[in-house]
Amino acid sequence: MDAVSLNDLRCWQGNRPLFAIPHWALPQGEYGLMSGPSGCGKTSLLHCIAGLDSQFSGQLSVNGTALSELGQRGRDRLRGEHIGLIFQDFHLLEGLTVEDNLRLGSWLGGRGQSRAHAMDWLDRLGLSDQARHYPNQLSQGQKQRVAIGRALIHAPKLILADEPTSALDDRNAESVLALLFSEAAGQGASLLVASHDNRIRDQFSHRLALDAYLAEPANRSGQT
Numbered sequence: 058m059d060a061v062s063l064n065d066l067r068c069w070q071g072n073r074p075l076f077a078i079p080h081w082a083l084p085q086g087e088y089g090l091m092s093g094p095s096g097c098g099k100t101s102l103l104h105c106i107a108g109l110d111s112q113f114s115g116q117l118s119v120n121g122t123a124l125s126e127l128g129q130r131g132r133d134r135l136r137g138e139h140i141g142l143i144f145q146d147f148h149l150l151e152g153l154t155v156e157d158n159l160r161l162g163s164w165l166g167g168r169g170q171s172r173a174h175a176m177d178w179l180d181r182l183g184l185s186d187q188a189r190h191y192p193n194q195l196s197q198g199q200k201q202r203v204a205i206g207r208a209l210i211h212a213p214k215l216i217l218a219d220e221p222t223s224a225l226d227d228r229n230a231e232s233v234l235a236l237l238f239s240e241a242a243g244q245g246a247s248l249l250v251a252s253h254d255n256r257i258r259d260q261f262s263h264r265l266a267l268d269a270y271l272a273e274p275a276n277r278s279g280q281t
């Protein structure tokens with residue numbers, strides 16, 4: 058079974074078609090990179106896969122479940138239980154400490170909100186000293202790590218990461234990517250990263266280049 062399967066998938070923003078993908082799949086347990094220029098629709102597609110956006114037609118399946126057959130509540134449940142989404146702008150809750158952002162992620166994912174579990178994660182993320190800090194007291198790299206921890210603390214089977222390295226220098230980009238790979242491997246999860254960061258391209262064996270499928274100019278075909 059594939060972690061993500063797209064067939065004859067068309068996505069829109071409002072009335073504007075973004076792209077049409079004849080077929081693409083990410084096998085379970087593997088790592089994929091979705092690339093394409095700014096504004097081509099990478100975030101839109103990640104949000105469709107996560108069940109946050111339903112502006113698509115065709116078939117989009119996550120771990121064998123067709124999203125079009127689920128209502129909003131079913132998509133929310135699928136995301137809560139099986140998907141970890143790392144937003145491009147982190148979306149950390151500014152009024153909560155780092156520790157409480159993680160505990161909230163654990164609770165939303167149905168894993169309770171144990172302090173020990175959150176502290177264990179903060180240790181793995183190298184953020185134990187920042188447990189009582191608020192997001193506005195963190196660097197970009199630290200915020201990225203909190204966002205990763207919050208998305209992964211409930212052990213999702215599919216990890217979706219939106220531009221996780223683009224705002225980071227080489228050293229931080231490398232360490233964030235290493236963290237994503239090691240956590241995905243440790244949890245037996247599949248990983249789909251959306252990025253136009255060419256530094257990370259060669260590290261993925263499965264690639265979806267959205268440039269090949271843009272609605273305008275006319276579609277070309279091709280899976281890289």
Ligand SMILES: Nc1ncnc2c1ncn2[C@@H]1O[C@H](COP(=O)(O)OP(=O)(O)OP(=O)(O)O)[C@@H](O)[C@H]1O
Pocket residue numbers: 070071075093094095096097098099100101102145253
């Ligand atoms: N809420 C929205 N309302 C209207 N248009 C939107 C909205 N969100 C995105 N768009 C438009 O949809 C298109 C795709 O946006 P999207 O954010 O998915 O692209 P992207 O490839 O992720 O871009 P980037 O690499 O810059 O993050 C863009 O042209 C954008 O302007």
